[in-house]
Amino acid sequence: MAEAAPVVPSDELLEWPKKDKRRLLHVVYRVGDLDRTIKFYTECFGMKLLRKRDIPEEKYSNAFLGFGPEETNFVVELTYNYGVDKYDIGTGFGHFAIATQDVYKIVEDIRAKGGIITREPGPVKGGKSVIAFVKDPDGYIFELIQRGPTPEPLCQVMLRVGDLERSIKFYEKALGMKMVKKIDRPEYKYSIAMMGYAEEHETTVLELTYNYDVTEYTKGNAYAQVSSVPLFRKP
Numbered sequence: 001m002a003e004a005a006p007v008v009p010s011d012e013l014l015e016w017p018k019k020d021k022r023r024l025l026h027v028v029y030r031v032g033d034l035d036r037t038i039k040f041y042t043e044c045f046g047m048k049l050l051r052k053r054d055i056p057e058e059k060y061s062n063a064f065l066g067f068g069p070e071e072t073n074f075v076v077e078l079t080y081n082y083g084v085d086k087y088d089i090g091t092g093f094g095h096f097a098i099a100t101q102d103v104y105k106i107v108e109d110i111r112a113k114g115g116i117i118t119r120e121p122g123p124v125k126g127g128k129s130v131i132a133f134v135k136d137p138d139g140y141i142f143e144l145i146q147r148g149p150t151p152e153p154l155c156q157v158m159l160r161v162g163d164l165e166r167s168i169k170f171y172e173k174a175l176g177m178k179m180v181k182k183i184d185r186p187e188y189k190y191s192i193a194m195m196g197y198a199e200e201h202e203t204t205v206l207e208l209t210y211n212y213d214v215t216e217y218t219k220g221n222a223y224a225q226v227s228s229v230p231l232f233r234k235p
Contacts, residue, residue, distance in 0.1 A: 022176060022197045024204045026064065027096070027157055028077045028224040031138045032085035034061055037078055040137055041065050044110045045098060047154075050075060059083075067153045074154050074204040079224070087138070090220020094158030094209060095133070095141035103146040107132050121146075125188075138222070150201060156194075157226055158207040162215035164191055167208050171195045175228060180205060189213075197228075 031037045034052075041047040042065070050070060052063040059082040066075030076096075100106050103121045111117055118141065119133035130146035145155065161167040171177040172195075181194040189212040196205035206226070 022228060024074050024157075024196070024206075025227045026066075026070070026075045026077045027226045028079060029140070030079045030081065030084070030087050030222050030224065032080070032087065033137065034063055034078060034080035036137050038063055038065065040113075040115070041076070044113050044115050044134075045106075045142070047076075068151075072151075074152055076154070087222035088218075088220040089139055089222040090218040092160050092217035092219050093140075093223040094160055094207070095143050096154065097143040097145055097156035097158065097207070099145050099147040099150045099153045099155045101146065101148065103130050103132050103144045106144055107134070110134050126185075140222075147201065152203050154204060155200065156205055156207045158209060160209050160211065160214075160217050162210070162217065164193055164208060164210035167210075168193050168195065171206065171208075177206070186212075 038049055038052075042049060047065040047067060050064040050066060052061070054061040060079055061082075062077055062079045064070060064075050064077050066073045107117055107121050116135040117132065118135050119131070121130060121132040121144075123129065124131055132144045134142050134144065136142065143156070143158070147155075168179055172179070177195045177197060179193055180196055180198075180200050182192070184191040191210045191212075193208045194200050194205045195208060196203055
């Protein structure tokens with residue numbers, strides 16, 4: 001049998017990465033009171049309500065919120081199913097993260113509006129970054145990270161995984177993401193990998209967390225999915 005000729009990438013294929021506009025679009029999750037959550041996110045986090053719709057024939061409503069228009073920014077898609085006021089978040093979902101120039105101020109604003117602070121502002125252990133954690137009305141955790149001005153304040157979605165290397169390969173091969181940072185903290189028995197389509201100060205990234213010797217987590221029925229612009233979508 002004759003040896004197969006080597007495959008030579010076309011000029012069009014080689015040019016494609018220069019035009020690649022992939023990014024994370026939105027994260028979908030369920031809430032027990034849509035208006036209550038909209039009020040919390042707009043008043044406490046400073047998000048904007050981008051659109052809201054009711055689908056009575058399918059017995060649900062949803063709302064899109066973020067720090068900029070959907071065409072350019074990562075947004076949250078909140079879903080309310082008629083008659084369901086509580087969900088199980090599970091252990092696989094970790095938290096969202098919002099970058100802000102003054103963590104101390106936003107925490108005081110959230111506290112004044114009745115928000116729950118689960119970690120007071122301060123430097124991370126062994127580092128200089130200032131962070132805090134707050135809980136929304138449905139129990140979703142938000143990390144607040146002190147950073148300079150950024151085009152995307154809604155900067156991270158943290159998920160826990162049972163095999164970090166396997167997950168890294170999946171996001172690289174299946175979704176075309178790159179690993180922008182990897183950190184191992186043996187003193188705290190965990191490792192993380194930041195996965196995204198650009199550097200973490202430029203766009204939203206996934207923070208994959210592996211806790212030593214923990215291979216399984218519960219999914220729950222609250223967090224649904226993260227969506228991204230596929231490779232074949234035109235800019």
